[in-house]
Amino acid sequence: MTDDQKVKLASIFISTFQFPEDVILDSIVYGEIRGWDSLNHLTLVSEIEEEFGIMLDTDDVLDMSSFHKAVEIVGKYVF
């Protein structure tokens, strides 16, 4: 995944969960912060799919439990 793609992914996280711009995304984990619950997880997935033009497999949707993991997963779909 390129730096530009990482920035794009970060901006999706920030807008979906309404984080401040200076949030440390590496510390964000599913279920441990207010806002990242199963409802907003669906919004996150749908935004990622739309912005990157990809469709994630079920296992990847369920495994995307942190920003770090999202970078790894989305990286498999984009070149």
Added chain:
Amino acid sequence: MAVGVPLEGIGFRLRPVVAADASFVLDLRNNPQNAKFLPPLPGTVEDQRNWIQRQHQLPGDYYFVVEDRRTGLAVGLTGLYAHAPDSDGGLIEWGRFVVANKSLAAPETSLLSHRYAFEVLNVREVFGYSIEQNEKVIGFHRSCGLEDRGLSSTTYKIGDQVHRSLCFALTRDQWPDFKAKLTRTARQIVQILGRKP
């Protein structure tokens, strides 16, 4: 006696808890990843089996396993209890709500629990409590559309700590909008869970 009846949803179903679920109940409730803010269940599988048998005798108390309709696997628990009926259906408390991490079962579990209350039991209001620090569940209830009624007088003891709780509720008038919203979400989840790897 209030064992309840199964309720089919879109991607998940509710079925009454039976004694054979004792081990699943203990594992799910005592896994800190799933139930960080629920009081842990003490005792053995046998104790839990006995408790479930006693629960079946409690009037106005409904306890369900949440099953994934696609796989048939149990992925969560939910309960309705302390039913106080009156001439207009009365109130019931929703709780014992816990689903396996990453199952995406939470929205439809909430939907089915409320559907059971409003469409099977015909109550006029469902209410429940969440520990004040349980930001994940509090955010989830708010996103779903439950009415936040603020700090309640109900407290929970977990370990040595006593926790305050917030009260959430849904009335019969609010049920149609809640149902429409979570039905859309449930369909979206089924579509995701049905994708091929």
